[in-house]
Every structure is written in C-alpha cells, then in structure tokens.
Amino acid sequence: MLFNISHNDKKIKKTINDLVGNPYGIIENIKMKGTGSPRLPIVKASPEIGNILNKNNSIKYANIELRPKGIIMGFQSQLEVYALVIPFYKLVLFKPGNTMTFHIDEHFISIDISKNTDKIMKFLKKIENLKLKQINN
Numbered sequence: 001m002l003f004n005i006s007h008n009d010k011k012i013k014k015t016i017n018d019l020v021g022n023p024y025g026i027i028e029n030i031k032m033k034g035t036g037s038p039r040l041p042i043v044k045a046s047p048e049i050g051n052i053l054n055k056n057n058s059i060k061y062a063n064i065e066l067r068p069k070g071i072i073m074g075f076q077s078q079l080e081v082y083a084l085v086i087p088f089y090k091l092v093l094f095k096p097g098n099t100m101t102f103h104i105d106e107h108f109i110s111i112d113i114s115k116n117t118d119k120i121m122k123f124l125k126k127i128e129n130l131k132l133k134q135i136n137n
Contacts, residue, residue, distance in 0.1 A: 001015075001019065001084075001085050001104075002048065002049065002082060002083070002084050002085075002107055003015075003016065003082065003083045003085060004080055004081070004082055005074075005081050005082065005083045006079070006080045006081045016072065016083065016085050019069070019070060019085050019087050020067035020068070020069045020070030020071065020072060020085055020086070020087055021067045021068035021069040021070070022067070022068070023035075023065070023067065024066065024067070024068070032066070032126070035065060035066040035067075036063060036064070036065055036066070037063050037064035037065075037120070037123045038063075038119045038120060038123065039061045039062075039063060040061060040062045040063065040064065040111040040112070040113075040120065041059065041060070041061055041111060041112040041115075042060040042061060042062050042075065042109055042110070042111055042112075043099055043110050043111065043112050044099070044101075044108075044109075044110040045108065045109050045110065046106060046107045046108045046109075048106070048107065049075075049082075049084070049107060049108075049109060052077045052080075052082060053075065053077050055077045055078050056077060056078050060075065060077075061075065061076075062074065062075040062109060062111060063075075064123070064127070066126065066127065066130060068134075069087055069088060069134060070085065070086050070087035070088050070090075070091065070134075071085075071086050071088075071091065071102075071127060072084070072085050072086075073086065073102060073109055075109075084102075084104065084107055084109060086102060086104040087104075088130065088131040088134040088135060089134070089135065090104045090105065091103070091104065091127075091131060092104070093124075093127075093128070095113075098112060098113055098114035099111060099112055099113060100113050100124060
C-alpha cells in the first residue's frame with residue numbers, strides 16, 4: 001500500500017504498524033546489525049509512483065526499513081515523503097540484470113544494485129531471510 005507520510009497521521013501510522021509490525025527496538029536493531037538500507041537509486045517505478053517521482057527532476061532514491069512482518073520502502077518527491085508498505089506475504093522480488101524490483105499488487109519500484117554491491121546485497125539477503133522466516137512461521 002502506498003501512503004503519504006509527510007504529516008504525523010495516527011491512522012496511517014496504525015495501519016502501517018498493523019500491516020508490517022511495529023519498528024524494531026534498539027536491542028533487536030543491534031542484534032540484526034541494522035534495520036535500514038543504504039540509499040538506493042530508483043531506476044523505474046509503477047505508473048502511480050512514477051507520477052509522484054516525476055514531479056521534480058532530481059535523482060530519485062529510496063530507503064528500506066525492515067519490520068517484523070514486512071518492509072517499508074520510503075522515498076521523497078519535492079517536500080512530500082511517501083512509504084510503500086509491503087507485508088512479506090505480498091512481497092515479490094525480481095532481479096533482472098543490475099536491478100532489484102520490489103512488487104506489491106499494482107505497485108513496484110526497481111532499484112539499481114550495481115553500486116555499493118556488498119552492503120546492498122547483504123541487506124537484500126537479510127530481507128529474503130526474514131521473508132522466509134515469516135512465511136515458515
């Protein structure tokens with residue numbers, strides 16, 4: 001689901017927490033060696049997200065936050081901040097070439113993984129492991 005999280009809306013925050021769980025605490029964050037991704041360049045997106053991103057001509061970046069039941073892909077356009085919230089059971093990953101595509105329903109974001117490969121690949125492996133763990137439970 002796609003949300004505008006620029007403003008502190010309690011309904012949106014509750015919906016996000018219901019979908020993917022509450023943020024990890026500091027102890028879990030340390031045990032997991034971080035729950036946030038490095039900055040990821042966006043190379044392609046679904047039409048609705050693409051329209052949001054194309055409001056300005058700057059380079060587009062996304063960040064991923066791990067949650068117990070899914071991920072949150074955050075990105076910014078102009079002064080607005082958006083979150084693509086993806087529960088693990090709806091997350092579909094594709095790796096065509098030097099990109100990684102994250103799908104949920106009609107939305108997708110493709111990121112460039114050709115730079116900072118070690119950090120990005122470790123983080124993507126962490127996502128895959130958490131997804132498998134969540135699905136098997």
